[in-house]
Amino acid sequence: NIVMTQSPKSMSISVGDRVTMNCKASQNVGNNIAWYQQKPGQSPKLLIYYASNRYTGVPDRFTGGGYGTDFTLTINSVQAEDAAFYYCQRIYNSPTFGAGTKLELK
Amino acid sequence: EVQLVESGGGLVQPGRSLKLSCAASGFTFSNYYMAWVRQAPTKGLEWVAYISTGGGSTYYRDSVKGRFTISRDNAKSTLYLQMDSLRSEDTATYYCTTGREWFAYWGQGTLVTVSS
Numbered sequence: 001n002i003v004m005t006q007s008p009k010s011m012s013i014s015v016g017d018r019v020t021m022n023c024k025a026s027q028n029v030g031n032n033i034a035w036y037q038q039k040p041g042q043s044p045k046l047l048i049y050y051a052s053n054r055y056t057g058v059p060d061r062f063t064g065g066g067y068g069t070d071f072t073l074t075i076n077s078v079q080a081e082d083a084a085f086y087y088c089q090r091i092y093n094s095p096t097f098g099a100g101t102k103l104e105l106k
Numbered sequence: 107e108v109q110l111v112e113s114g115g116g117l118v119q120p121g122r123s124l125k126l127s128c129a130a131s132g133f134t135f136s137n138y139y140m141a142w143v144r145q146a147p148t149k150g151l152e153w154v155a156y157i158s159t160g161g162g163s164t165y166y167r168d169s170v171k172g173r174f175t176i177s178r179d180n181a182k183s184t185l186y187l188q189m190d191s192l193r194s195e196d197t198a199t200y201y202c203t204t205g206r207e208w209f210a211y212w213g214q215g216t217l218v219t220v221s222s
Binding site: 034036038043044045046055090091092094095098099 | 201210
């Protein structure tokens with residue numbers, strides 16, 4: 001079974017900063033990765049699919065990248081409303097989520 | 107507007123059964139694979155099962171195979187999850203969601219607590 005490992009577990013960022021979080025797959029998954037944002041008390045929201053495709057309505061400050069085993073989610077000019085948990089997910093065949101990265105605002 | 111509304115959660119004793127429902131509206135339900143994803147309290151997301159558009163193909167995570175059954179009624183635009191032989195580790199909020207590859211639309215979730 002493929003394991004998805006996210007890092008860091010948490011990060012504290014100031015509004016306006018640029019932040020990058022990581023997701024590592026235990027095997028080559030090509031570009032079969034999605035990213036989600038989940039705010040406290042809310043359902044997850046799809047941000048990115050196929051590693052780098054921004055979902056409808058997602059602000060362009062969110063950018064996904066990577067291929068194979070190493071993936072990133074970058075948020076340019078972080079806004080206060082971006083405080084949330086972020087999860088990566090391996091697409092297809094027993095979809096597997098990472099444990100998440102918690103983004104806090106200073 | 108797409109809406110997914112889950113129901114059927116609650117407190118249940120270990121070994122007992124529970125059936126969740128998800129009423130869908132705002133999109134052509136029969137055109138979408140559907141899935142259940144759960145989240146234990148203060149934990150991350152975990153895919154549970156998904157079902158093909160016509161219901162003929164179903165897929166489960168190993169830990170629920172043989173205990174959970176996903177089904178759908180396209181005429182009623184409703185997704186189901188029959189959960190039997192429940193265990194304490196099944197305690198979670200269960201979300202109904204669309205898709206097979208990635209999950210675009212999500213319900214608000216229904217909490218299932220398995221405890222004596």
